[in-house]
Amino acid sequence: MVSTDSLAIWLEGEPVARVERNSQGRLSFTYLDSIFDRFNPGAPVVSLSLPLVRKSYPNALTKYFLDNLLPEEPARSTLAARFRLDPSDTFGLLSELGKECAGALVIQHLDDQSPLVGADPSLATPVDDKTVASHLQALPQSPLGVGNGVRISLAGAQNKLLLTRLEDGRWALPTGGVPSTHILKPPITDQRFPFSVDNKYFCMRLASNTGLAVAEVERLEFDDIPVLAIKRFDRRGEDGRLIRIHQEDACQAIGIPVTHKYQANGGPSLKQIARILSEYGTHDDLISLLELVTFNVAIGNCDAHGKNFTLVHLPEGIRLAPGYDLMSTLCYAQHDKQMGMFIDGIQTVDRVRPERIIKEATGWGIRQHNAEETVYTLLERLPESVAATINDLGTPNEALIRTIDSQIGLLT
Template identity: 40%
Template sequence: MELEVWLNGTHVAMLSENRRQMTMAYTGEAHPVGAPLVSVAMPVGAGRYSDPKVRAFFRGLLPEGEARRMLAYDFGLDESDDMGLLAVLGKDCAGALMVQPKGDGAALVAGASTKDTVDDAEIERRLRALPVHPLGVDGHIRVSLAGVQSKLLLSRLEDGRWVLPADGVVSTHILKPAHRDLPNSVVNEAFCMNLAARSGLKAARTTILSFAGTKVLVSERYDRRREVGGIRRMHQEDACQTLSVLTIVPEHKYEEFGGPTLVGIARLLEQWGDAQSKEELLRQIAIHVIVGNADAHGKNVSFFHQEDGTVCLAPVYDIMSTEYYRTAYARSMSRTLGLFVNAKRNINEVTVEDLVSEAERWGMRYRTAQSVLTQLLERLPNALDQAARDVPEVPQALIELVQERITSARAEAARLGQ
């Protein structure tokens, strides 16, 4: 099987599979040589890339876990058939790439304004159908997004109306219903994401909306940008893709099971990015620790490709306090970090000094790391109050948990600064 890989309207590569070996070769339209066009793991060149780099990148565009199994079944494919799934789902995936069968013609993006809108009742029906139609995929809608959590992809018009991402219409928003096993998951994530944004981090915009009585977290896709004439797709990839970590099972995105490390991510930014991105990475990791989110892993860190061939850190996303469920509900949520900090595995053992030491391992100066964290911690108390107002439904127990963690971190930072 052969698939075409398109980037912003240009056919840049051919993807092939023969005897279970996936390969990718750039076309003559891909330039300049050495540019990380598809991935920083596969710069433009005359050669042919092969597994595991190729599969790690392209498999990373596909859903994981039960969603992957169900979609494969619906399309009559084997669960392990990456090429088959890309052929049916690859036209609307993360970033700016479009993957499609050879010979389908120029990959075009249609204007959502020309399509029929859907009302709240229809959206609620599709949310209820997610257990059997992951991502909202059906015979008409073909979209892909990595992750295991249940979610619905939609496109939103400038006037606020919603449109199905079908026939070339690009999805612009991710709708996440409440997690069946985690009470208050919608307000938990909305609160933590607003806290990150209010404290100065670049964060995906999130809000809570209700559709026919069903409350969901609505996240604006940071890899989509509204411009005159339509929606522009922004090319990006996550740390598992950039570091060629093959996620055969979802656990592989965690450092404990061979996933990316913070040092590896920082080295990538050193090679392809800038110092500001490393400082933002430190802020991202710090906010996960502050709210008590042990679940931040290699697919929760992503990079934007820039026109000059460099990359920068993408906005932070998927922040939720896992520690809240241990304290408020006595749930057996893991405290093992998805990305270890200064070799610490337990999130409750990570100190401000550990965060500074981790940054030093990336080549950051002690004083620089200390300053980045001190400034973040100074903003957090006010950001906490603002986030609580942004999300009035947030449980008091969650506010108090995060407040205690902020107070503890600020006290330690003050001692270090003496």
Template identity: 30%
Template sequence: MGWDCPGAVQFTPEGRAEELHQRAAELTPLTEHDIADRLRILQDQPASWTTPGEHWSLGGQQEKFALTWLEDQWHEAGGSAATTHIIKPGIKVLHHQALVEHVTMRAAAATGVSVADSRLLPFEDQWAIVIDRFDRVTVFDKVFRLHQEDFCQALGRLPERKYESVGGPGLRDMADLVRKQLTDPEDGLRALADFLAVNLVAGAPDGHAKNISLILAPDGNRSIAPLYDLASGLTYDPEAVERTVALSIGGERIFSRIRGKQWRKAAGILKLDTDLLTQRVATMAEAFPGAFETALAEIADAPGTPEVAERTLPALRQHCSEVLARLDE
């Protein structure tokens, strides 16, 4: 629970409601050393995500914290202040996971997928992925909140049911929601198709219903938010990361079983033209390995880049080649 949550909602204990209404914004400038220390604390004490006085709350399993970037300076947000960026050092049990997430997101953007903006930045000796919050808009020195709901929230499913395999939302549930709720349902269905496609093409196993959201703008416009938490699992051994997608495509989740037949079923659920959908998948699969390699080259000085390139690029090229071949089956 927090005063700065995903979207525009704010939660407070009943006894502090008046304080919430009368609160003032508090922004404390931070140095690079301050942020590096926060990252070191996450490495040693992953349960301690906030410092005293902070009131933000973000879901998800990764260690993270949120800061505000204003006037070319990082700040710690307190009181009514809204944060603008999420900083994550990556999943500790997976080597260089923050790097893999950033590169996967940049490669996805290069293939035309709408994703949250990210950078991989050093804070002293600590590297982290820094992600722009798409539910915040900064105008001059004022940060405004936009409301968002992930698909679990919008469909009334608790977080423990975010995966389709344990009773979470499936593609049909999500498509029905898009048709009922979005201002431009056709655009939303194409964005949902991109979510399916990029998780398969990137070999990303964690594309569940909490990793795709709706944005509800103040003018009433409702759309699919840019994608986030997109990270290839092909860098890692199959024993560590499954070779499956979280959201089934035509009833299949295992990479090697998703063929043209499954994409035709998905097109039917989405009510999209089958040829256009399979062409979109093919175009993405053809471009993704090169886009991933380019994104790696852009951060060549980051620790782990050579190892990630060596482990990922051959596997990604092979995987995308197989995705293409199976489209004709």
């Protein structure tokens, strides 16, 4: 009889590891013997924080990685109540939600049907715009759209709805083992942060117009509910099927709990991310990281923490994912100026200047002239890009534009 206290982790159609829970509730992570012929010892098969070894990883590291797959509060407690679980029950929550996680991992009981590498989108459940609106309205009670056959998990604190876009453009619920392809983010419910959808949409489009690699976004409305629809970079279509792409965020890669996602709380630093890219990625990845850091300062994004930087596992190496949650937090007077990650030891965004960004980058191993060229070229493009984005989208909010203009002024 298969123990209900063991879960299998599947990657690209193959079981690669198991998670076990003992009678005291402690977790362990162990790679399966069958994969040691396919990967070199020490390979980051599931995570950089869990390299391939013939031993079990202890409770702490196991929980750090798995907890980072689950939503944060209050969504976590709401989902736990739905399944009559304690919010701290990581194993139980992933038993219910782990078949559709960020990246390519599928987590399920050992006796469940083997997941397919590619999913047939026709198994998803098409929904009209009115139904999408009802799911958006129900997010406080049904985070991520869980319910009605949908079992899905995604990290983060903000309400979001995960849907699949079919080839004909219709939306569908990710049922039948079909991955979601888009993340729909409605307005932040905290009234201190109005126009959040337009803020993020403008910043993402501005980044794209400036030449940064960012996720594709749309601003949509469902029964007058505005949403930012983000196309997932960890999904791709191939021969009419949807394929999951393996990824992990910086907290998972470094082995840090979700509660420590900010550097001020012991979370990842830019140098730690750069070190990973130096070892497993390319020089272009370091340049992309530098561009993203510079852009975040220019828009006043103080919320660029460890879970907003993601690493994509590809056959050729580990790459920095496109930017995907860019927002000017500085335009809200009540938001802290402390950055999610520090730059050359500076903690507040209003004190950062180009030479400190460049010094941070040279500490990663980027040559001085390359760092200078990257930072100053981006800053030179920004005013024209702001004007072009306003021309495309209009002015979403005067405070947002004033903040970005002010930050650019400080940097140029």
